[in-house]
Amino acid sequence: MTVEVxxxxxxxxxxxxxxxxxxxxxxxxxxxxxxxxxxxxxLRAWKAYGKFEGRSSVRTWLYRIATNVCLTALxxxxxxxxxxxxxxxxxxTDSLTQDHEVPWLEPFPTDPAAIVTERESTRLAxxxxxxxxxxxxxxxxxxxxxxxxxxAETADELDMTVAAVNSALQRAHAQLKDLTEEQITEPAExxxxxxxxxxxxxxxxxxxxxxxxxxxxxxxMPPFPQWYQGPxxxxxxxxxxxxxxxxxxxxxxxxANGQPAYGLYLREEDGVFRPFNLQVLEVRDDRITRVSSFFxxxxxxxxxxxxxx
Numbered sequence: 001m002t003v004e005v006x007x008x009x010x011x012x013x014x015x016x017x018x019x020x021x022x023x024x025x026x027x028x029x030x031x032x033x034x035x036x037x038x039x040x041x042x043l044r045a046w047k048a049y050g051k052f053e054g055r056s057s058v059r060t061w062l063y064r065i066a067t068n069v070c071l072t073a074l075x076x077x078x079x080x081x082x083x084x085x086x087x088x089x090x091x092x093t094d095s096l097t098q099d100h101e102v103p104w105l106e107p108f109p110t111d112p113a114a115i116v117t118e119r120e121s122t123r124l125a126x127x128x129x130x131x132x133x134x135x136x137x138x139x140x141x142x143x144x145x146x147x148x149x150x151x152a153e154t155a156d157e158l159d160m161t162v163a164a165v166n167s168a169l170q171r172a173h174a175q176l177k178d179l180t181e182e183q184i185t186e187p188a189e190x191x192x193x194x195x196x197x198x199x200x201x202x203x204x205x206x207x208x209x210x211x212x213x214x215x216x217x218x219x220x221m222p223p224f225p226q227w228y229q230g231p232x233x234x235x236x237x238x239x240x241x242x243x244x245x246x247x248x249x250x251x252x253x254x255x256a257n258g259q260p261a262y263g264l265y266l267r268e269e270d271g272v273f274r275p276f277n278l279q280v281l282e283v284r285d286d287r288i289t290r291v292s293s294f295f296x297x298x299x300x301x302x303x304x305x306x307x308x309x
Contacts, residue, residue: 009049012058013042020066022108022118026142027070029080029105029131031302037073041066056156063147064157067139074135080105082128082292083220083227090226092236097224098295104222105131107256107280107294109303112187119258121146123184124280124292127257129176140165141172185283187260193286194253194260201264204246210235214287221277221293234291249273250309256280263300264293265309273309275300 020041024034044065052061082105108122120126121142130138136158143154144165155165187194193212200208210231219234220227228234238244244266250273251262261280265273275297282290300307 006046009046013045013049013062016059016062017042019115019118020062022122023063023066023142023147024070025108026121026127026130026146027067027135027138028073028077029127030103031106031108031299033073033077034108037066037069040069044069060153060157063143067143067157071135071139078103079131081131082124083222083225084128084218084290086225089218089229089233090237091233092240094226096226096241099225100223102223102225104294104296106296107261107278107292107299110255110258112255114258117146122257124257124259124282125290133172133175136160137168137172137175140168141176144169184259185285186258187255187283190260190283190286193283193288194281197281197288198251198253198262201244202247202249202251204238204242204244204249206235206238209238212288214284214289217288218290219293220291221295223295244276249276251279252305252309254278254303254305256303259283261303263303263305263309275305275307278303278305 017038021034021038024037024041025031028034028037041062045062052058056064080103105124105128107124108127110119110122130141133141139158140154143149143157144151149157151162151165154160155162158165160168196208197212200212213231213234215231216229217231217234218227218229219237228237248267250265250267252265254261254263256278257280259280259282261278264276264279266276267273277293277295278299280292280294281288
């Protein structure tokens with residue numbers, strides 16, 4: 001391929017890299033896998049660019065390649081869940097045990113300036129729900145409901161009939177019918193609450209922490225399959241199982257899945273604050289409704305978080 005064609009490809013394709021990353025993340029539930037599949041998409045597209053006839057836009061063409069790359073990858077991968085909903089909530093008699101056999105859902109770094117579609121369609125609850133759909137239904141729902149493609153366009157992308165697309169979308173909607181449609185509060189709108197959260201958590205002020213919770217709050221911690229529901233159970237967990245001590249933690253704000261998130265650092269014996277987990281919060285009506293704490297320290301550099309705080 002000539003230098004000129006390669007330059008033309010880069011100019012035409014590079015503007016869509018970020019949205020294709022979000023697309024692959026919705027399909028796979030893993031930012032690690034999504035990055036690999038976007039690379040595979042661009043490699044395939046680059047090799048085929050000399051034969052691209054322009055019968056569709058470059059964006060539509062890239063989405064077709066990316067979607068099929070994702071579907072192929074899903075042939076050998078299992079769904080990525082979150083602990084909530086996999087089993088009943090934990091009790092005071094349950095011990096914490098990590099389960100690394102489960103490929104847990106991962107959080108996705110989002111830019112506060114990202115387009116509304118990306119922010120809303122990468123919410124943790126939505127992406128977690130997508131993982132329970134068969135891969136082709138998942139692709140149809142994303143193409144139709146998130147990317148707003150027509151049934152005909154979706155059929156062309158997936159080599160399906162329009163009738164098959166409509167049927168798959170109907171089945172996907174039926175399976176996701178219980179997914180809440182309530183509006184999550186944006187991080188900027190929740191700043192006063194979040195400021196209090198940081199202050200209370202760094203001080204390990206349990207009464208102040210649980211005072212910010214909704215009555216049905218969920219606290220989950222992949223790769224721990226155990227999860228807790230309700231302020232009293234979360235308070236018990238923080239009191240008896242969380243190793244943080246008052247003023248022994250620091251938090252650095254980031255954003256994940258269009259939601260407020262924090263890199264949590266704990267002070268170790270040498271006095272240095274080192275990564276402990278990445279918290280992703282869901283806020284509704286000035287109450288924290290869910291805290292998903294990810295104990296995957298490889299996420300810290302992906303979110304631009306430092307190695308010490």
